[in-house]
Amino acid sequence: MSPARRPGAPPAQAVLRRDPWPWILGALALVTAANALWMLAAPLHWYHELPADVPATGPFNEHFVRDIGCALAVVALAFGWAALRPAVRVPLVSIASAFLAAHAALHAFDSWRGYLPAGHWRHDVASVYVPAAAGIVITIALLRARPRRTP
DSSP: OOTTSOTTOOOHHHHHHHOOHHHHHHHHHHHHHHHHHHHHHOHHHHHHHSTTTGGGGOSOOHHHHHHHHHHHHHHHHHHHHHHHOGGGHHHHHHHHHHHHHHHHHHHHHHHHTTSSOTTTHHHHIIIIIHHHHHHHHHHHHHHHHSOOOOO
């Protein structure tokens, strides 16, 4: 028996097989962190090369791209922390998902009011709407899976 394991506790491998959330949240953290790092390290490259027609949202602003990169780095940190710490998963994923949902709502509003070109919403599906929807679904799943407290 490993000295780090409590007597009677299952091995870490068995816990990971039963709990898929570290893998799911870890993957979300890595993808989000990669995008955030791209935005922070090469904002002009990100602006032109992200397959989401970012230039349609307005002229390049290096500071603004890096601001959003910082926000996404925090989202990645929250997903990563939630992957490693089950006790804080619900609040961390809820907050990260709230940002993603607010970002998606802004894109939907800007499409609806005509600020973005007609059809631009199609560019936002994979990079804006799917992550927001996934965050909401994961938050709901985590809320449903947590043990109920009795009064």
